Amino acid sequence: MASAATTTHAPPAIRGWRGGDFPDWLSPMLVKELRQGIQSGAFALTFATLHTAVVVLMLFWLGIVSGDPDGGRAAGGFCRSLFWALLGAVLVLALPLRGLNAIRSEEAGQTFDLLRLTRMSSTQIVVGKWVAIMAQVLLVATAVLPYVVLQYFLGGYSVFADLAVVGLLVVAAGFATALAIAISGQTTFFRGLAGFTLPVVMGWGGLIAIVSGSLRLSADLAMTLLVLAAASILTLLEFAAAGIAPPSENHALRKRLLALGFATVVVCMSAVWAAQRSSGILQVDALIWIQTGLMPLIGLLVLGELLSDTVPRRSLYEPFARWGAVGGLLAALFTPGWATAVPFTVLLMLLLAPCLPLLAPDPGSLEQFAVVFVLIAAGLLLPIPFTRLVKGTAFRGLVSILVTIASFLPLFYLEQPRISPASPAIPILEVIVACLPFPLLARGGHLTPGATTLLGPLLVTAIVWVPLVDPWLAEMRSLRGMLAACRRLRGDRLPRAADQGT
Amino acid sequence: MNAPPTAAPTTLVEVESLSRAFGPVRAVNDLSFTIPSGAVVGFIGANGAGKTTTMRIMATLDDPTAGTVRVAGHDVTEKPTLIRRLVGWMPDTLGIYADMTVFEYLDFFGRSYGFSAAQRRDRIDDVMHFADLGPLADRQMAKLSKGMSQRLCFGRMLIPDPEFMILDEPAAGLDPKARLEFKNLVRILSARGKTLFISSHILTELGEMCDRLVFIDSGRLVFQGRADDLARDGAAGATTTVIDVTVAGDLTPLRDWVGNHAGWKVLAERPRGARLTCPATDDAALAAALRGLVAGGIDVIEFRREQRRLEEAFVDMVKQLG
Structure with missing residues (x-):
């Protein structure tokens, strides 16, 4: 136990300094969220489940194509829809929905007062939480790119069009995450209501993914979605920050x-x-x-x-x-x-x-x-x-x-x-x-x-x-x-x- | 951590006519007191007296309805950012982050206070050593005992090395060993010139730890001053003296005698004696009281004047105020 007797001596360094795993320039809230994410295992479970499902799907598709190339094209439509539905569900639904608890978890843990006394502003807190979820979204999106490429070899689908859809899903995830965080500071009733309606609203991302075969993302549409998503995200995060700001x-x-x-x-x-x-x-x-x-x-x-x-x-x-x-x-x-x-x-x-x-x-x-x-x-x-x-x-x-x-x-x-x-x-x-x-x-x-x-x-x-x-x-x-x-x-x-x- | 100041103590915190209303309820009502620099000040009041509300306003976590609080000359509502660099806050609840270790928790707050990696390393090393958190570095916060959690909360407060520390019920729920450890930490910080403002229900502990006490009741100031003044007979408002009497034989004659004399009261009994309050407040009156007891047939073996307990002083003061 530390006592006055030891105060005149330099304290021994804590064994194995671990504070350098993330650089200083990263937001403290982002570092915290990522560390908690690693500890909790929820992301790892989601990630592993998605990969398992996609691998099984690809093997199934590959099996059909190997046995019957013509039949493979028909099965390809079904497999693609399932692939995009899975990806959409994870990117636009499962990961962003974690944002619904972003602010409430701080209130429930009674940590807001402690955060307000630090140098972190409410904007930094909110943006840190958004970036943490988006980092996981990007990780998943990047990890499924090989499967997107594989679909070209299995069914001749356009890689660039598919990459554009992945990008669209990431943008949708950004919006959905910002929306979830903006709502996360509301009352339990409103959050419960949002928790019910948001999956429906955010499910459009999955629907788009399912019908991606008929969706052609024009340059106009892409630019519009990008700009509006960015503007919406800025607005929603500002509302979230204002809601918790002193x-x-x-x-x-x-x-x-x-x-x-x-x-x-x-x-x-x-x-x-x-x-x-x-x-x-x-x-x-x-x-x-x-x-x-x-x-x-x-x-x-x-x-x-x-x-x-x-x-x-x-x-x-x-x-x-x-x-x-x-x-x-x-x-x-x-x-x-x-x-x-x-x-x-x-x-x-x-x-x-x-x-x-x-x-x-x-x-x-x-x-x-x-x-x-x-x-x-x-x-x-x-x-x-x-x-x-x-x-x-x-x-x-x-x-x-x-x-x-x-x-x-x-x-x-x-x-x-x-x-x-x-x-x-x-x-x-x-x-x-x-x-x-x-x-x-x-x-x-x-x-x-x-x-x-x-x-x-x-x-x-x-x-x-x-x-x-x-x-x-x-x-x-x-x-x-x-x-x-x-x-x-x-x-x-x-x-x-x-x-x-x- | 900083060396003790050598200058004469000045006023670090001034609370002036502070009021805070929550709708029709006035949690704090025209409260005024001061906290000298370098002092350890106890803040005492019953549940719902307004202690936490007052402390939160001082820590810039709430706004007053009326009145001002100045820390180092700065109004807490006008310069909150500046005040937060001076103030450390230890709430009565830890503020848990599930799925984080003790080290990660301290590192997070080190980053949040703007420390670089090198600075964090030094600060966290200091804090973990000071609060004896080293063995707990890799333990999950959810698995900490109450005492460990309090030490961690204390450590988190110390990371920015604040000059003025506000601690809300820091010893609540701690076992006696943990309370002793906590008192030791407070003494060390006080020796380093830090100013501490501690609230508690455990009045005797505060009396031992604190240089000054502030009593409040229903949001109003009841007393502020040195603990010694309050404990000594003849302090403002004291109208009785507590004496400890040891008798030979049965206590019944003593009880009867007390019951027949106005102003006397039995506070507590023990096998061969009792603590009593008597209306005498000076030596002559006490001597007369002893003569009265002996003349009344009480076989007094020991007659000793006691320091007034803080609880008794607090209750007396609240009664007078009421």
């Missing part, structure tokens, strides 16, 4: 920068699309697909911020206080809370607005796009006054959904003339419906683009927002006060430091 970490800044980044990509792609159209060059479909895929992510990020609370921690405002007026403006856009999310949303909409004329092929389409755009913008802001009546992001999200659905209900009224042409239309209701900020109302045939459909939703949203103006102004004043306090403290600190120096 108040001192400004995840509002990161989420909003992510949204801005995606919006910038959308604008750039719109410009490229417009340039291709005007110059007559063959247009890349991926540009439109990627933009369409990024918009929901931007919406999700913005909505999350609009539902969030202000965090009155001076440490979050100090970095902005150093930059004077510019810092004040940045703080009004990038500090946590619904109040700053409103001007940020407006900024984002202004940034995306130029996409409309770039994407619209003709003036008529531009008007339609403009109506949809205005409805989306108004639709994001309309529920906020209602969400401020409840506490908790989950409840606010629910209220937001309910308000949006309520805006959708009049669409059924609009459908009446189609179902029952004899029903009389009530003009005033049509005007009201036209003013409700819900994008589906802009479906062709229901609304004619014009001043009403452009200004109506904005006017309605503004009216609903009237009770929230004072609270919003109070929040912005509080932000100014926080920045002023930071500047005062910095001014107070400087003379003391100078005094100590003398």
